[in-house]
Amino acid sequence: MIGSNLSRTLTGNARFLPTLAATISIVLVFWLSDHLAARWPFFSRLTKGEPIRLMRYGKPAKATMRRHGVSEGDIEEAARASGKAGFEETDDAVLERNGKISTIRRKSG
Numbered sequence: 001m002i003g004s005n006l007s008r009t010l011t012g013n014a015r016f017l018p019t020l021a022a023t024i025s026i027v028l029v030f031w032l033s034d035h036l037a038a039r040w041p042f043f044s045r046l047t048k049g050e051p052i053r054l055m056r057y058g059k060p061a062k063a064t065m066r067r068h069g070v071s072e073g074d075i076e077e078a079a080r081a082s083g084k085a086g087f088e089e090t091d092d093a094v095l096e097r098n099g100k101i102s103t104i105r106r107k108s109g
Contacts, residue, residue: 050097075101084103
């Protein structure tokens with residue numbers, strides 16, 4: 001967004017000072033929201049969301065997965081990326097606030 005904004009000045013489509021002011025405003029709003037989220041859990045949940053359980057005790061939560069656009073293949077990929085053979089070794093899977101999927105190994109025994 002910042003690059004797009006500043007490129008308008010380089011191409012001559014916008015004046016420099018108003019574009020610079022807009023860019024500084026974007027950076028300040030991001031900085032402020034990031035610091036508020038770090039200090040207040042309510043603001044963090046509001047801006048970043050909550051982790052979402054996609055799988056529990058080896059059983060996928062199909063409705064939740066559909067709602068968030070996650071397939072079993074996505075969970076398989078996350079499991080393999082974290083050193084598991086795949087779905088069969090995964091007990092829990094969580095869609096984290098950053099958009100990545102975390103998996104927890106099934107306990108043997």
